[in-house]
Amino acid sequence: MNGNRKSNLESWFANISLPFNLYAGYTSVIKSVISAGLYPNVAATLEGVDPGALGGRKPSDVLFGKDRPRWYDGRREVHIHPSSVNHSLKSVQYPFLVFLEKVCFTLA
Secondary structure (H helix, E strand, O other): OOHHHHHHHHHHHHOOOOHHHOOOOOHHHHHHHHHHHOHHHEEEOHHHOOHHHHOOOOOOOOOOOOOOOOEEOOOOEEOOOOOOOOOOOOOOOOOEEEOOOOOOOOOO
């Protein structure tokens, strides 16, 4: 990118009067926009899920014991892979988890 074009971009992003900068000072809006962009890669605990979204399904104890948080991706219960640094968490500070990749696997 040439210097003049970069300078124009910087001035646009710094100009709070432009329409796309209207909510730039509101961190809650910025966080919401980022989360919305990552949507398929967000899981929630039961505390973060509307009960109707589970469609009457109940959590399973098949893969993991009751001592770990249960996660839902909006369609089904999901589990943190055993190789993840988050796998051994016994509790979480927030009811949402943003992740990069979702892998489906079955137990033999």
